[in-house]
Amino acid sequence: MKLLTCPLNGQRNISEFTYGGEYHPMPDPHSTDARQWAEYVFFHDNAAGLVTEWWCHTASSFWFLAERNTISDQIIRTFEASEIFNQRIDFAENPQ
Amino acid sequence: MPFGLLKYGLSNEYPAQHHFTPATELKKHYDVVIIGAGGHGTAIAYNLAKYHGITNVAVLEKSYLGGGNTARNTAVIRSNYLTEEGVSFYRESVKLYNNLSNEFNYNVMMENRGQLTLAHSDAAIRSFRWRAEVNQHMGVRSELVDRQAIAELVPNLNMSEDSRFPIMAGLWHADGATARHDAVAWGYAKGACDRGVELHQLTEVEDIEIDKGRVTAVKTNRGRIECGAVVQAVAGASSVVAKKAGIPLPIHCYPLQAMVTQPYKPILTPHVSSPHVHVYVHQTSRGEFVIGGGSDPYPLYHTRATLDQRESLSAAAMELFPFLAQARMLRQWAGTTDMTPDYSPIMGVSPVENYYLDAGWGTWGFKATPICGVTMAELVATKKVPEIIKPFALERFYNYEQINEAGATAASH
Numbered sequence: 001m002k003l004l005t006c007p008l009n010g011q012r013n014i015s016e017f018t019y020g021g022e023y024h025p026m027p028d029p030h031s032t033d034a035r036q037w038a039e040y041v042f043f044h045d046n047a048a049g050l051v052t053e054w055w056c057h058t059a060s061s062f063w064f065l066a067e068r069n070t071i072s073d074q075i076i077r078t079f080e081a082s083e084i085f086n087q088r089i090d091f092a093e094n095p096q
Numbered sequence: 097m098p099f100g101l102l103k104y105g106l107s108n109e110y111p112a113q114h115h116f117t118p119a120t121e122l123k124k125h126y127d128v129v130i131i132g133a134g135g136h137g138t139a140i141a142y143n144l145a146k147y148h149g150i151t152n153v154a155v156l157e158k159s160y161l162g163g164g165n166t167a168r169n170t171a172v173i174r175s176n177y178l179t180e181e182g183v184s185f186y187r188e189s190v191k192l193y194n195n196l197s198n199e200f201n202y203n204v205m206m207e208n209r210g211q212l213t214l215a216h217s218d219a220a221i222r223s224f225r226w227r228a229e230v231n232q233h234m235g236v237r238s239e240l241v242d243r244q245a246i247a248e249l250v251p252n253l254n255m256s257e258d259s260r261f262p263i264m265a266g267l268w269h270a271d272g273a274t275a276r277h278d279a280v281a282w283g284y285a286k287g288a289c290d291r292g293v294e295l296h297q298l299t300e301v302e303d304i305e306i307d308k309g310r311v312t313a314v315k316t317n318r319g320r321i322e323c324g325a326v327v328q329a330v331a332g333a334s335s336v337v338a339k340k341a342g343i344p345l346p347i348h349c350y351p352l353q354a355m356v357t358q359p360y361k362p363i364l365t366p367h368v369s370s371p372h373v374h375v376y377v378h379q380t381s382r383g384e385f386v387i388g389g390g391s392d393p394y395p396l397y398h399t400r401a402t403l404d405q406r407e408s409l410s411a412a413a414m415e416l417f418p419f420l421a422q423a424r425m426l427r428q429w430a431g432t433t434d435m436t437p438d439y440s441p442i443m444g445v446s447p448v449e450n451y452y453l454d455a456g457w458g459t460w461g462f463k464a465t466p467i468c469g470v471t472m473a474e475l476v477a478t479k480k481v482p483e484i485i486k487p488f489a490l491e492r493f494y495n496y497e498q499i500n501e502a503g504a505t506a507a508s509h
Contacts, residue, residue: 001404015404019394022348035494042346042437042493046335048397070349071397 002073006057007064007080020054022046023065023084029091050076115286116161116295122319123294126154128476129314129323131301131337132330133157134166135277135462136454138284139469140327140476141293147470148477151292154323155285156316158300162281165331168399168431169462170354170388171277172367172376174211176231176238176269181487182440182501183234185467188484190271192466200283204275205381209366211272212241212249214416216261216372223502224267237270252363254418261372261415272367274378280465304341310449311341325450325476329468332397332432334442334455343446346493347434347456351392353405355428357420359383368416375412377420385423387413389459391433401428433458438498443472443488444481452476453490460501 002014022044027036045051048071055078056063065084067076104110128144130137133155144150157163173193175186196204215221224240231238246266247255255263285295296318304326305313313322330337338345360383369376369389376389390405406428414421435458436442442456454472457464471482481489487499 015393034496038494038496039344043344044335044346044348046345046347046349046395048336048349051395070395073396073398073400 143473
């Protein structure tokens, strides 16, 4: 069985986790047009090699990030989302 | 022909028939370079040569002919899709398949055995009614069938009402079929090579040269080739190859695993699939039971087989056909499926002039091979996108015009 290390719950069977898609930096919601949103939402690097992606520990609903090699199927490292998301994103029309 | 066969039989030498061009040096220039010698790539080359008179064509293959997903798919041919765009496209493909052996004068072992999809819930019955109505409207033979009809179609199916998920109804698709997948690629490649197309195996495209938004050459491990047009038909490697041309694609690659038993006496005629228990089973003309349809739960460019899939596919297959518990497994394998978000392919022009895309074939590539060859060749030869593939343009993702093909896989989604 393949194991994945959850930053919150430790090493668990990978069947306890749900893959959540590639991590991409989100474009600025205030200056992004429909075409750029389409690219952000639908298009993927789909790289053969090292990728950064979202995973969720299904049982505890804990979302985190993982670095994984898509050729060798090796998980390089997992880390909490707070490593990347360290400031608040404001979606309001006129951000304060 | 019978005399030729007799002469061949009485000869002491049994001269080998060369199906394909022997490896030659690459030329400096080709009118069309096709990347990928699977079913799709060779079908495009065949149609270019036979129907459009374009024979200065090279089909480049990094490995060997038909060794990718053409070899790895489970050879299911059907057209019982859900969207109008999908049904009319795959319907034409099934028609072409029915005449393919004649077209090639080469036996692709087409067998019209029909396909049965099982419903184990009320929700599935509702969606099957919907699919049957769409299919019939579009001239495809699909109908909702009850338990009695199912028992008659597949006498050895487990119809017990005490099973974990009892079978409630089915979608019977009389047009469903199977064919020898390797022979499809071989037939196309032979027909193309007979007309002057060059097949270059062990020739990997390393870079794609673009000048002023137009493709001009490809660099390979065997040298540089100038070209008028390029078609990429590389399935699991779609994103990787398109990236060399600077084209992002909405694709994620997942391994799809299948397995096959040792050969047994013929007892199962149609192809049987169950979206609910996530499996499909059919018996090949050699007698092996093909058990398929398990996607890995996360993207990967690795074609290893896993115990997880072996367990879940076996459990599901045994639920439908309990006698399979006695069967011995022969092989288990995976193919890299290039999945699109809407389960429809990406065909047509790209942002690079004269660079054509034939990608996003996920789990539905084999059944589309003949129509793909016809339409992509027409596009390359005439530079006009055939009406039937217009909806599958890459541009649909930018315009939010996806085609949600919920009938694309054996699994419901």
